[in-house]
Amino acid sequence: MFKRMPKGVKSYQLDEAIPHNNHARPMSRRDFIGQGFMAGMGTAVGSSLFSFLASPQRAHAALSGDIDLSGCNISLTGAGKIPFICFDLAGGANIAGSNVLVGQQGGQLDFLSTAGYSKQGLPGDMVPSITNPNTGTNDFVDTQLGLAFHSDSAMLRGIVEKAPTAMATTNGAVIPARSENDTGNNPHNPMYGINRVGADGQLVTLVGSRSSESGGNSMAPAAMINAEVRPTKVDRPSDVTGLVDVGDLVGLFSQDETVAVMESMYRISQDKMGRISTGTTNDAAIKDLIRCVYGKSAHLADQFGVPAALDPAIDPNIVGASGVFSSAEFIGDSEFRKTASIMKLVVNGFSGAGTVTMGGYDYHTGDRATGEIRDLRAGRCIGACLEYAARVGVPLMVYVCSDGSVFSNGMTDETVNGAGKGVWTGDNQQTAASFFLVYNPGRAPVLIGATPEEQARHQQIGYMRASGDVETASSPGANNVNLLVEMVVLNYMALHGEQGNFATHFPINGLGNASGWDNYVAFEPIVSGTVSNPV
Structure with a gap:
């Protein structure tokens, strides 16, 4: 029996900071970002x-x-590699279940138990396993992006809103993987690894919206860090033109x-x-x-x-009547300006890869509405990057991660923004996952596998138990964030048909023998060596 959210529980506005009674007072930069006390506004950095x-x-x-x-x-x-953007949702955002569907061993549509979906914020009348008797379909499964989302996913709504052109030739994959809650010790950031396998820019090698070693909220794996290509801090248009x-x-x-x-x-x-x-x-x-x-x-x-030719604010594909952001959106939301600045550099090849950190995703506030409006904005930013790549005419890989995740105790939020879904009660690393989307001009990326069953296992790399928890033995990265990053880099290389060179770039790695690497790869190559040679 699902219970309604008790009276007096506060929902937080989009840019309102989230104080937690069950968390210590925020002390570190990451604490402030995760709870939304710090909004990604920094000093502009000019360069030589x-x-x-x-x-x-x-x-x-x-x-x-x-x-x-x-x-x-x-x-x-330039290096000619596929542009790469990482979205680092600081604080422990929900990804599995209420946004991207994650299933058991058979893939996304090998459904979890009702209790498992409840833990992931979905009440019994919204679980994806329900078949509508009038249509004979799973009304809560949406595959517009290739990757299956819950049809009422706020993140999906944001992506679809901003990427109407890109959707048709986009596909994705999800990796169920645990990571620690509310800590900067998760080495989620793949920027250095992406650079090591060839991504580079014509102005700067890497960019990130935080002035940290990784350019984001989460750390980079120590073995991948190269101080010579430390990300340049960019979080607004003036940072871009100031380069x-x-x-x-x-x-x-x-x-x-x-x-x-x-x-x-x-x-x-x-x-x-x-x-x-x-x-x-x-x-x-x-x-x-x-x-x-x-x-x-x-x-x-x-x-x-x-x-000024670099300025995202005057790029008609980014801002204005025909842009991915309206003028009002761009002026009124610093997260849109930050995203536009990173995507302008990365999609155009001025930077090889970039990280967009979005704060305020520590949203287990006893309601659902707070998280929904933040997920919607994250989706809009992700969709904007995909759509901009479609307008420029280049492929793009977008990776989305967060430090930990959340769970629901079964109570529901019946407010307009809560939409009758389960309230986020607290942190839970067991329900965590990361995912990536790949846009390819011309046709959607093709999953590896000769049968639908094989393809399903490549679209979901690893799996969850029926209880809604990550099966930690299901992939190398399921219980090791360093290896999760290696899997992401391997998938990036595979888009170029270069996964066979993985051990050359990473002679000490945790992905086992080369004969097993294809088990951790989602797609057939979409380019041959460089983005100028589409497959």
């Missing part, structure tokens, strides 16, 4: 003139032939004139350095460094002489 590279989206005249950029660690075409500073010359001259001045400086420097000796044993290396500094300056002025 010589650190950034080229945009493939704008046509420019090539630099003069004598400007030599060889050996200067600068790419005119490029060509100095005062553009204000004094036209872009073409500025490039000409920079090229002249390069030639003068080269002429002078050719006639002197630095008097050191590293003479050639010093001269090469100076050459690259002046060469990069000319290249930067050529490619980004008008920094």
Whole structure:
């Protein structure tokens, strides 16, 4: 018998902080983010003139032939890998059951028990195993995105609202996996691993909305961290445009004139350095460094002489009447501006991968409405990224994770936003899961497997018990977040047909022998080597 939520329980507004009587006073940055006391607003970070590279989206005249950029660690075409965005829902969000369906060994539609779904916030009259006698279908199962969601998922509503074009060629997979509740010790973030297997950007390698080592709320696996590519902090449009500073010359001259001045400086420097000796044993290396500094300056002025070209706020595919966000949404919601800033850089290849941290997902407040409105906004941000990729015309992988999860005790919230679903009572790592969606221009990614039964086991990598708890022996990552990240990176490589190289990049890994790796992969390749060669 499901009980109604008691009177006097408070629902929290979208950006209202969540104080918990059963939690200690928030002390760390992660505590503040998870409970919504910190909303992702940080100091804008400007960067060095010589650190950034080229945009493939704008046509420019090539630099003069004598400007030599060889050996200067600068790419005119980028790494060419699939863009990757991680959504880090800080605090322990619900993913399994009420959003993405997670089933037993047979896959998403190998349904759990009624009690298992109750633990995941679904009352008995909303469980996905119910068949409507009038239609003969499971009315609570929605497969518009390939991956099965609960039809009343707030996260799904947000994605569908923002990704009308992208939905048709999107598919996804879910990985039931435990992670600790309310802690920064979960190494959920895959950014460094994604970079290690080839993802790179033409301005910066990695970006993240937090000024942390991972760029997000959760840590990165220690074995993957590479301090040389630490994510650049970006959480607003001014951070994006601030990545490029060509100095005062553009204000004094036209872009073409500025490039000409920079090229002249390069030639003068080269002429002078050719006639002197630095008097050191590293003479050639010093001269090469100076050459690259002046060469990069000319290249930067050529490619980004008008920094506003990077501004997500004036991209018509992002903001405005035809944008994924209306002007009112963009102005009124900092989470939309943050998402737009990350997706502008990643989808266009300016960054290889990016993390969007969204706070306030520690929403076990004794009601359901608080979590629903936050899940809806997360869905809108996820959908916006997919839709923007569709408009730019490139594939995109979106990974969604959270530190822990929640459970319901069976009481229901009958308010409008609560929608008669189970209230979130407390933290529960046993009900946790992560998922990813892949958009591919042209056709949806194809699941591995010759039969529907095989494909179902690749769409859900691992499984839950009938009780609604993760079966910890069902996959390497089910009880080990480090290995969950390895599985995500393996799936990213598989989209390029490169999973066979996994051990080359990660000689010490926990995924067993190469013969078993395909068991942890969802999709057939969607590109061949680079995104310019669709399969």
